[in-house]
Amino acid sequence: MSLPEQGRGVDELLAEITLLKKDDLPLRGGRVTAYVYDTGRPEVHEAAARAYFEMLEVNTLDPTAFPSVVEMERQVVGAVAGLLGGGHGIFTSGGTESIMLAVKAARDSRRTAGRPRMAVPVTAHPAFHKAAHYLGVVIDPVPVDPVTFRAVPSAVEAALTEDTILVVASAPSYPQGVVDPVAEIAGIASARGVPCHVDACVGGWLLPWLREAGAAVPPFDLSVPGVTSISCDLHKFGYAPKGASVVLFADAGLRRRAYFASASWPGYAVVNAGVQSSKSAGPLGGAWATLQALGREGYLELGRVTLAAARRLREGVAAVPGLRVLGDPDSALVAFGSDEVDVFALSDEARRRGWFLQPQLSYAGIPANIHVTVTGVTLRGVEAMIEVIAESAAAARERGPVELPQGLVELVTELDLDTLDDTAFGAFASALGVELGGAGQPEMAVVNAVLDALPADRREAVLVRFLSVIYS
Incomplete structure (x- = not known):
């Protein structure tokens, strides 16, 4: 893109956005079974969009400058706490930030002699791996039952060390939609004096309503002894616009460990509840309006x-x-x-x-x-x-199944990706029949078959290169 010499009119801009979105997956109607959440009630989405726009330019950086932010957040966090066993919360931009803050709070509240570690079921969301990467924490993977796909409590206990700062359970885990045995896992963590976080980003605002509708939902929230924090995304089954999530802590002291403050410079005093500093209050307004519109x-x-x-x-x-x-x-x-x-x-x-x-x-x-x-x-x-x-x-x-050329997996496994620039990697992918960054909805079976045949660390390296080429 080159910056236009003259400013363009709003109708022209909106027309171009419509053109840019022509190959996007549809947001409404239920034909996209991931990434988007649809109530089927247009008036609810309209209320959220209007509230989002109303709060768009409000900056949450300084709550004393914009008291509306404080009041809205209190109401939204209070609604989540009322559904999930109480606690003290922070409104965040999404599940990854909620999890990041939970890991930070646990790390800062439990100092260890060695490098901090956390016990994480293999079905837990990669946000925990991302948080570990950013915060200097080691992941100890915990196996799950091969039939039920739920975390195995005895395996959780076996994974604990003197340096464990957090134990994780999911409610539910995303891959198969099952709730880990939270009460058992939290009890094991509590007995060792280790915090326990429940990732209810998907289920936090869904499971209570399913239970009320007649489903058998096991205990999973802050009412369970030993659970010290829980994350709940409102932009999933709360149906709020992205990004809207809440992380709750069992006590205010642990929540304060998630905060960041700095006065070590000659400018304004910085204190942040979340990872970001300046950010729009639009998502908060959208979440508040969605909760109010649905009830x-x-x-x-x-x-x-x-x-x-x-x-x-x-x-x-x-x-x-x-x-x-x-x-x-x-x-x-x-x-x-x-x-x-x-x-x-x-x-x-x-x-x-x-x-x-x-x-x-x-x-x-x-x-x-x-x-x-x-x-x-x-x-x-x-x-x-x-x-x-x-x-x-x-x-x-x-x-029939995807047939990969003989020796391809070995070639990709042994390939030194650092020797290829994005142009060369794109050409390599094209030679395999994979066109990156093209228009329309792509065929992905070959890509997925290649990735599936690779070990996890190699998959990650290849995915980084895919992303780099797409945005080049």
């Missing part, structure tokens, strides 16, 4: 229809020849795999039919699979989704 009855009704859709989806998938649901999901996240159908090909076939079904790579003994996030709008189109899954599975079966 308890609105969320309970969304919980009812989400529960019904998830149950119907599981039944429908189980009836498709060759497919099986992984585990016994406690939430509205459903993963399914197959020993007969290439799930990466299935995902591409669904894209051809106008649906995005999220592929997940194999890891730690868990097979490659397809992930579906069921939202408030899914029930309206669940029969169409099941039909598309069945058609896509049949097409993928006929198409």
